[in-house]
Ligand SMILES: [Mg+2]
């Protein structure tokens with residue numbers, strides 16, 4: 618009997634403010650400057666153990682501005698990978714927009730380009746794939762890509778949320794951090810295990 622193949626299960630993550638501390642009015646410009654948020658690597662490992670693959674979608678305009686080289690960005694990516702690997706997890710791919718806001722590219726969030734690139738690369742079902750972000754623009758990004766969003770309060774826009782500023786698009790959940798986002802995703806998961 619032919620069993621129809623299931624699309625792979627993915628969770629998409631913003632990077633700064635979700636996996637590592639976001640720098641207000643600035644950028645993470647070296648591997649030494651990266652501060653991994655407590656519990657984030659373990660949360661990614663839990664997703665992997667439950668059958669989810671993980672990809673990152675992040676704006677890094679600092680490359681377009683010349684403040685960070687490609688090699689520097691690679692080194693930061695590797696530092697994140699190493700920390701996640703140490704917890705027993707893995708990030709499948711990092712999709713970065715390196716463009717300037719003024720470039721008018723189609724990948725800088727809140728444009729959906731990074732999420733669409735990830736979908737093309739891996740063939741998951743966007744409507745069944747959470748995008749987890751700490752910024753209001755991440756919620757717009759998810760809406761623009763027609764995927765559900767989770768807003769986490771470990772980043773720069775928690776204050777906007779605290780102040781009652783309405784979300785640009787309602788998230789499926791508002792949680793403290795990536796660990797709680799993973800709790801929500803796994804609780805919400807009614808699909809059969811792979
Ligand atoms: Mg962020």
Ligand SMILES: [Zn+2]
Pocket residue numbers: 714715716722723724725
């Ligand atoms: Zn771009």
